[in-house]
Amino acid sequence: MELKVYYQSQMHLYIEATNMIAFVASVIISIVLSLLMVLVVLHIIKVRNGSKYLKNIKGPKPNPIFGNMLHFAVPSYKIFEVTQKLLDEFGSNVIIYNGPLTRAVLITDVKLIEHILSSMKFIEKSEQYEHMYKWLGTGLLTSGGLKWKKRRRMITPSFHFSILENFVDVFENVGDVFVKKLEEHVDKPSFDIYPIISLCTLDVMCETSMGTPINALNNASSDYVRSVKNMCKILTDRNFSPLDRRFYPFTLNFYREQFALKVLHRHTDAVIDRRMKEFRVNSDQSSETNDCGIKKRMAFLDLLLRSTIDGKSLTREDIREEVDTFMFEGHDTTSSAIGFALYSLANNPLVQQKALEEQMEIFKDLKNTRATMADLQNMKYLELVIKETLRLYPSVPILGRRVKEEFEWENSIFPKDIQVILFAYGCQRSDKNYEKPLEFIPERFLDMDGTDPFKYIPFSAGPRNCIGQKFALLEMKSTISKVLRNFKLLPANPNPGLRLAPEIILVSKNGINVCLKKRF
Numbered sequence: 268m269e270l271k272v273y274y275q276s277q278m279h280l281y282i283e284a285t286n287m288i289a290f291v292a293s294v295i296i297s298i299v300l301s302l303l304m305v306l307v308v309l310h311i312i313k314v315r316n317g318s319k320y321l322k323n324i325k326g327p328k329p330n331p332i333f334g335n336m337l338h339f340a341v342p343s344y345k346i347f348e349v350t351q352k353l354l355d356e357f358g359s360n361v362i363i364y365n366g367p368l369t370r371a372v373l374i375t376d377v378k379l380i381e382h383i384l385s386s387m388k389f390i391e392k393s394e395q396y397e398h399m400y401k402w403l404g405t406g407l408l409t410s411g412g413l414k415w416k417k418r419r420r421m422i423t424p425s426f427h428f429s430i431l432e433n434f435v436d437v438f439e440n441v442g443d444v445f446v447k448k449l450e451e452h453v454d455k456p457s458f459d460i461y462p463i464i465s466l467c468t469l470d471v472m473c474e475t476s477m478g479t480p481i482n483a484l485n486n487a488s489s490d491y492v493r494s495v496k497n498m499c500k501i502l503t504d505r506n507f508s509p510l511d512r513r514f515y516p517f518t519l520n521f522y523r524e525q526f527a528l529k530v531l532h533r534h535t536d537a538v539i540d541r542r543m544k545e546f547r548v549n550s551d552q553s554s555e556t557n558d559c560g561i562k563k564r565m566a567f568l569d570l571l572l573r574s575t576i577d578g579k580s581l582t583r584e585d586i587r588e589e590v591d592t593f594m595f596e597g598h599d600t601t602s603s604a605i606g607f608a609l610y611s612l613a614n615n616p617l618v619q620q621k622a623l624e625e626q627m628e629i630f631k632d633l634k635n636t637r638a639t640m641a642d643l644q645n646m647k648y649l650e651l652v653i654k655e656t657l658r659l660y661p662s663v664p665i666l667g668r669r670v671k672e673e674f675e676w677e678n679s680i681f682p683k684d685i686q687v688i689l690f691a692y693g694c695q696r697s698d699k700n701y702e703k704p705l706e707f708i709p710e711r712f713l714d715m716d717g718t719d720p721f722k723y724i725p726f727s728a729g730p731r732n733c734i735g736q737k738f739a740l741l742e743m744k745s746t747i748s749k750v751l752r753n754f755k756l757l758p759a760n761p762n763p764g765l766r767l768a769p770e771i772i773l774v775s776k777n778g779i780n781v782c783l784k785k786r787f
């Protein structure tokens with residue numbers, strides 16, 4: 268009898284629990300359905316109301332829930348293919364719904380690119396750059412408005428010729444270690460050169476921006492090096508995540524980011540504190556010379572310590588923003604460009620031969636000479652090779668801006684706050700802008716005078732162009748020249764080619780594979 272009562276009560280509990288679950292499930296389903304309904308209605312209203320705007324700009328039909336994002340739900344190395352199809356179908360500017368209610372315009376029209384890039388009205392960055400705030404704060408790359416203007420004015424003199432000249436030694440020293448590392452791969456039929464280049468450019472940026480070597484080439488597993496790499500990966504993941512940003516704190520990357528940030532900021536803060544102390548101690552003497560009276564090399568950090576805005580020195584946080592920005596913006600961009608330049612030289616033997624002949628004219632002893640600033644400036648053909656590399660493989664393939672003011676363009680009104688995606692990669696590979704656009708022809712830059720400068724924007728253009736482009740060009744010349752003089756570059760065997768993908772920078776998902784033979 269007791270057992271029966273027990274079973275009955277258990278059964279009763281079971282039915283109650285089942286009813287409760289069914290009730291909760293139906294509430295959740297109703298909420299989700301209502302939200303979807305609201306989304307669909309808002310989407311329809313938005314699309315209808317939007318008809319006043321962007322009248323002459325077409326795009327694929329958006330889905331009320333995902334917008335056009337399902338088009339981009341492909342492996343990252345297929346994104347360029349998808350984008351090209353959209354441009355072929357809808358013209359040189361395309362509307363893309365990057366969510367149910369938000370849209371952006373993908374732009375390859377050179378005149379429209381010029382209109383946006385050349386104007387002080389359109390200097391605000393798009394919302395993707397906000398993912399970088401935790402690491403870079405609002406330094407030169409991510410800031411906008413008055414803060415950006417003041418910082419730009421303050422930092423511009425740090426890239427003066429006389430300051431860059433001091434960095435040539437750093438390029439050369441790190442380049443020597445780089446060549447030693449490459450020697451470990453000589454005669455292999457194929458190897459991915461990119462990871463070694465990336466450590467090389469990290470070493471250059473650490474020493475030039477903080478004045479402290481990190482020796483990444485020989486210590487790739489140091490906490491700082493791993494954290495820089497992890498942060499770059501996390502930023503890429505966030506840019507392509509279909510998850511709404513509000514869910515980010517519930518992802519593993521959020522915790523990885525916290526950890527990486529601690530390491531990165533601790534390192535930069537420690538270097539800044541040390542240099543600040545030295546600066547205070549030396550401020551009565553000339554801190555620009557060492558104990559023997561020899562002129563010391565100034566890192567960007569030292570220049571920032573001496574800078575003022577509105578008569579006030581920068582705080583530690585201000586300086587950290589800029590130093591971290593140089594670390595981020597200066598290392599991966601340059602490694603991408605060096606990687607694709609070496610790949611292009613390996614796969615274009617006649618171009619490589621011409622570049623080598625130029626090196627032979629400049630250096631009597633190809634192997635043991637260190638390049639000077641004058642040597643680097645004499646590398647005219649190598650400069651064409653680098654320019655052509657950045658045309659076909661722009662390190663920053665996409666530039667994002669948020670339009671802060673409504674404007675009209677060829678009978679289409681661009682609404683305030685719309686995001687525009689300036690597609691440098693598409694523009695620089697279009698047959699509207701270049702003959703034989705997919706061929707690697709450095710000589711094309713010999714007679715580019717008088718053609719539209721906005722069809723070539725690897726360093727962006729206008730007021731927010733790359734402040735580090737001269738630095739980057741010198742670093743690239745120094746590094747590529749060393750590789751050319753020490754090794755013959757050959758295509759990888761077998762040659763897997765490149766699987767290009769627009770991450771934060773342009774990458775090849777299957778690596779940058781080449782083969783090296785020693786020249787001596």
Ligand code: HEM
Pocket residue numbers: 407408409419592593596597598600601604657661662663666667724725726727730731732733734735736738739
């Ligand atoms: C091949 C190498 C490089 C390429 C292709 C490149 C490209 C670019 C591009 C396209 C922008 C504009 C980004 C945007 O509007 O979102 C930019 C901005 C910037 N770059 Fe570079 N960059 C390179 C190297 C460097 C180096 C070596 C440094 C530092 C030493 C640097 C520092 C910066 C900074 C601080 C900005 C922000 C400028 C501003 O908004 O005022 N870049 N770069």
